[in-house]
Amino acid sequence: MSRLKLCLEDHQIYIYIVFIFIGIFCGLFFEHTQQIFEPSISVLIAILMFGMFAQVPFLSLRNKLLNFRYIFALVLSNFLLIPVLVFLLVTVFNITSTPLLIGIYLVLLTPCIDYVIVFTKLGHGNAEYMLISTPILFVLQVILLPIYFFIFLNQDFSQYIDIKPFLETFILLIVSPLLIAIILQYLSRKSNKMMKVLTLSEWIPVPFMAFVLMSVIGSQITKILSDLHVVSSVVPIYICFMILAPFIGNFSGKMFNLPVDLKRTLAFSSSTRNALVVLPLALSLPSQWSTIVTTVIVTQTLVELMSELVYIKLIPKFIIS
Numbered sequence: 001m002s003r004l005k006l007c008l009e010d011h012q013i014y015i016y017i018v019f020i021f022i023g024i025f026c027g028l029f030f031e032h033t034q035q036i037f038e039p040s041i042s043v044l045i046a047i048l049m050f051g052m053f054a055q056v057p058f059l060s061l062r063n064k065l066l067n068f069r070y071i072f073a074l075v076l077s078n079f080l081l082i083p084v085l086v087f088l089l090v091t092v093f094n095i096t097s098t099p100l101l102i103g104i105y106l107v108l109l110t111p112c113i114d115y116v117i118v119f120t121k122l123g124h125g126n127a128e129y130m131l132i133s134t135p136i137l138f139v140l141q142v143i144l145l146p147i148y149f150f151i152f153l154n155q156d157f158s159q160y161i162d163i164k165p166f167l168e169t170f171i172l173l174i175v176s177p178l179l180i181a182i183i184l185q186y187l188s189r190k191s192n193k194m195m196k197v198l199t200l201s202e203w204i205p206v207p208f209m210a211f212v213l214m215s216v217i218g219s220q221i222t223k224i225l226s227d228l229h230v231v232s233s234v235v236p237i238y239i240c241f242m243i244l245a246p247f248i249g250n251f252s253g254k255m256f257n258l259p260v261d262l263k264r265t266l267a268f269s270s271s272t273r274n275a276l277v278v279l280p281l282a283l284s285l286p287s288q289w290s291t292i293v294t295t296v297i298v299t300q301t302l303v304e305l306m307s308e309l310v311y312i313k314l315i316p317k318f319i320i321s
Contacts, residue, residue, distance in 0.1 A: 021209040024219035037219035051204025053181035078250035103296025110274035125264035165280035242307040245271040
């Protein structure tokens with residue numbers, strides 16, 4: 001079984017690509033794909049997160065909670081340097097439409113708090129530190145997002161920034177799987193049955209990451225194709241962002257003289273955005289904005305997921321010192 005598991009991990013990129021194409025095929029040729037796939041995304045991510053959390057030795061994490069250099073680098077990259085990059089990209093590409101700007105800022109100014117942990121692990125970063133980062137990222141983005149909107153758009157969007165989706169997602173995708181994983185690890189110390197369950201959980205990450213990719217892409221591909229004029233205006237920004245953001249994370253790690261695995265962690269954190277969390281915010285916007293903003297966010301999700309498959313191969317090769 002271990003050999004089969006190793007084979008899955010070694011060929012995970014190809015597995016993900018196959019499932020991406022399955023998602024595209026289902027989304028394009030089966031009428032009810034969105035209704036079937038979309039409600040399952042959060043559940044699949046929650047299971048995926050449990051599978052990842054179960055592999056993290058939480059009962060021995062206390063020594064890693066107070067690395068202030070890492071926290072400063074995390075805040076610097078995600079909440080100072082990345083916003084500057086986003087503003088420069090918007091300026092260079094001359095984006096002036098308010099709905100486009102809202103969508104771009106919503107998705108690119110909010111660092112990911114869920115499946116970034118998975119990609120960090122796959123890319124030989126430090127999944128434990130990425131996990132520790134999630135409450136910090138969560139709190140700061142909720143506080144700073146209205147401020148960014150006021151600075152960049154000179155408008156008060158606080159009435160549209162609803163904390164409820166953030167809290168619901170944080171509890172469903174982070175807190176619940178985390179608690180289950182910790183309880184399982186604790187019980188496995190005293191029970192062989194629980195130890196077997198913990199061992200079986202090692203099989204979860206690769207297949208469920210494939211299911212997540214298939215579900216996200218399958219449920220959203222028709223939205224992308226129906227608004228190609230919107231997609232064409234934002235994809236160049238997203239591609240530039242995905243190219244430059246890892247360098248910002250790595251640069252922040254170098255500034256604080258962090259070890260290689262934490263530089264990789266910062267590269268993933270700086271690059272991976274919170275699209276699945278801010279999507280409900282887009283849907284709650286006024287009708288004249290909602291459709292376009294939703295398309296802008298969904299487009300970023302698809303560009304990001306494809307980029308992550310490249311990251312987990314390239315980041316370990318290029319961030320080596």
